[in-house]
Amino acid sequence: MSQIENEIRGILARETRLAPEYEPKDPTGLLRMVFLFPYGHAYSLMCNGPMSLHHLINSSPGIPAVAERALQFDCLTRDGNRLTTPDGEPYRSIESPAPVSQADIVGVSVINSGDLHSVLRLLDLAGIPRRTADRVPGVHPLVVGGNQGLADPEPLADYLDVVAIGDAEDSLAELIRTVHAHRHNPDAGTPSLHEQLARIPGLYVPSMYVCDFAPGGGVHQISPKTLTVPDTVTAQYLQLTEQHPAHFTYPITDGTAAGLHPVRGCLHTCHFCNLGVPPFRQAPLDVLTAYVDQLEQLKIRKIIISAPTFTQYRHRRELLDHILAYAKRAEAEGEKVTTIIGSVRADEITQDYLEAITELGDFGHLFTELHLTQARGIITIAPEWASHDLVALYGKTQKRERVNKALDLCRQTGHVNTVMLYFIVGAPGELEADRLAIADYAQEVRARLGDGDANVIIKLHQFMPKPGTPTQRLKMADPDLVQEYGARIADRLRSLVGQKIVSEHYRVEQFAASRMHLEAVCSRGDRRIGHVLEDLYDTGVDLAAVTKDQLVEAMAKRDLDYVRHLRHMDDPVLPWHILNHVNRAAEQQLSDALTAREERP
Numbered sequence: 001m002s003q004i005e006n007e008i009r010g011i012l013a014r015e016t017r018l019a020p021e022y023e024p025k026d027p028t029g030l031l032r033m034v035f036l037f038p039y040g041h042a043y044s045l046m047c048n049g050p051m052s053l054h055h056l057i058n059s060s061p062g063i064p065a066v067a068e069r070a071l072q073f074d075c076l077t078r079d080g081n082r083l084t085t086p087d088g089e090p091y092r093s094i095e096s097p098a099p100v101s102q103a104d105i106v107g108v109s110v111i112n113s114g115d116l117h118s119v120l121r122l123l124d125l126a127g128i129p130r131r132t133a134d135r136v137p138g139v140h141p142l143v144v145g146g147n148q149g150l151a152d153p154e155p156l157a158d159y160l161d162v163v164a165i166g167d168a169e170d171s172l173a174e175l176i177r178t179v180h181a182h183r184h185n186p187d188a189g190t191p192s193l194h195e196q197l198a199r200i201p202g203l204y205v206p207s208m209y210v211c212d213f214a215p216g217g218g219v220h221q222i223s224p225k226t227l228t229v230p231d232t233v234t235a236q237y238l239q240l241t242e243q244h245p246a247h248f249t250y251p252i253t254d255g256t257a258a259g260l261h262p263v264r265g266c267l268h269t270c271h272f273c274n275l276g277v278p279p280f281r282q283a284p285l286d287v288l289t290a291y292v293d294q295l296e297q298l299k300i301r302k303i304i305i306s307a308p309t310f311t312q313y314r315h316r317r318e319l320l321d322h323i324l325a326y327a328k329r330a331e332a333e334g335e336k337v338t339t340i341i342g343s344v345r346a347d348e349i350t351q352d353y354l355e356a357i358t359e360l361g362d363f364g365h366l367f368t369e370l371h372l373t374q375a376r377g378i379i380t381i382a383p384e385w386a387s388h389d390l391v392a393l394y395g396k397t398q399k400r401e402r403v404n405k406a407l408d409l410c411r412q413t414g415h416v417n418t419v420m421l422y423f424i425v426g427a428p429g430e431l432e433a434d435r436l437a438i439a440d441y442a443q444e445v446r447a448r449l450g451d452g453d454a455n456v457i458i459k460l461h462q463f464m465p466k467p468g469t470p471t472q473r474l475k476m477a478d479p480d481l482v483q484e485y486g487a488r489i490a491d492r493l494r495s496l497v498g499q500k501i502v503s504e505h506y507r508v509e510q511f512a513a514s515r516m517h518l519e520a521v522c523s524r525g526d527r528r529i530g531h532v533l534e535d536l537y538d539t540g541v542d543l544a545a546v547t548k549d550q551l552v553e554a555m556a557k558r559d560l561d562y563v564r565h566l567r568h569m570d571d572p573v574l575p576w577h578i579l580n581h582v583n584r585a586a587e588q589q590l591s592d593a594l595t596a597r598e599e600r601p
């Protein structure tokens with residue numbers, strides 16, 4: 001038995017299907033779609049996008065395909081940037097021994113633009129030619145990408161055949177039907193497969209567009225190759241009634257944890273965030289409570305509530321009460337149920353909510369569970385900036401008074417001893433005093449919690465203009481400079497409370513500059529950036545720790561200027577022009593207001 005097969009047997013022995021049962025399809029005559037996960041088994045189950053699509057395809061008789069999952073198996077060997085299988089055996093999926101390279105379609109999901117290089121690694125692992133131009137339709141799989149890391153899909157435009165924009169349920173189903181028809185009834189008189197796919201709403205087919213590149217980076221123009229290809233692509237989103245339970249619940253568990261997605265989208269539309277772009281949708285309560293009942297029957301003791309803002313779920317108290325009832329029954333059996341909650345907004349925290357989560361007894365925050373030392377009780381608050389006028393300029397409605405009220409409630413409960421604060425640094429309009437005020441803010445937060453054993457984690461995020469938001473044209477600070485900003489904030493905190501208190505009750509964290517350098521160019525670059533990534537990847541540079549000098553040198557070889565990618569983008573045409581629907585006047589109004597703030601005495 002091969003190492004991969006042995007590992008897969010262990011995976012299948014642990015898995016339990018939680019989504020509604022369906023009749024397995026006979027694969028004869030159907031397409032084979034393989035979702036590639038750049039993660040191990042446990043984390044792959046938390047990837048709700050591809051997991052729900054995997055369930056949708058397999059449970060829908062009208063979609064002529066079967067779906068499979070290929071993971072970053074534990075037995076794979078890392079060789080520089082590449083992953084290789086043990087003993088050279090073919091890379092396969094969980095569900096089929098056939099090589100992934102023989103699939104008809106493969107799907108890749110990119111969560112963050114700094115991880116685009118993972119697509120190169122996965123295609124190499126599978127033995128699939130990286131570039132669209134090198135893949136032969138009908139011989140090699142069609143490669144489909146999606147998720148927020150492709151908000152600017154252009155860096156991977158020469159590597160992905162199709163990018164699904166928004167919710168992919170309808171567009172992917174139509175893609176599969178189109179590919180199936182094309183493979184089984186080829187007609188030389190019809191348009192090419194890529195041209196047919198480009199006509200499907202919500203699908204961007206990069207090879208059907210031509211770019212006029214600008215010196216140093218960016219484009220003068222990007223336009224369709226034929227009259228039948230649309231000038232723009234609009235994201236597609238499902239209505240609540242169109243969503244099946246796997247959209248709101250993890251469809252498979254490994255027996256240790258399972259999760260809920262009570263809401264999709266966000267009620268707020270902050271200028272710097274794209275969570276508010278999709279329509280806000282809430283899961284039916286009965287779907288979630290029935291799911292919790294399943295978890296109890298299976299004795300799954302860790303429940304993950306993953307949502308942009310769980311406090312926006314109108315049935316949150318009823319759901320928490322249902323989980324609490326399960327936790328009490330488990331406690332009577334001598335076992336503990338842990339509830340891990342995702343993000344919440346401070347201005348949406350109420351006494352009722354805090355009472356509900358503290359009654360659970362054992363709760364935490366998802367980020368803390370995955371990355372930090374376990375805290376007794378923790379909530380996350382994202383002020384974003386310490387200066388109220390910056391908060392307002394960037395469109396965030398959360399006021400300091402509401403944050404203070406939430407902190408007072410936390411103190412009164414006596415069960416929350418740790419607050420994680422998210423702040424943005426390096427944004428246009430920001431002054432040195434604004435950054436240093438973050439330390440003062442953190443000190444005030446701990447004081448409101450009652451000092452004592454209270455802890456504050458300051459999580460600094462560099463400002464990254466996100467395509468598809470009113471901030472998309474704004475300038476970025478050099479990540480090396482942002483690292484210095486973080487050091488000054490930490491120094492300020494030490495000067496306020498002393499090193500001893502800092503070491504015992506505070507933590508200041510930020511992403512490494514290397515990741516931010518890479519994300520800066522990938523989040524707003526054109527198609528040439530993909531070639532830069534490929535160059536670095538092929539020369540063995542660790543793209544998880546690439547230095548600025550390495551990146552600048554590689555870009556220069558492609559006639560690209562690193563600094564140009566940090567600038568304010570006044571270009572009439574942005575690299576992601578085909579997907580851009582942001583109001584230009586709103587962008588300019590925000591930019592003018594931020595410039596005026598920077599220039600004030």
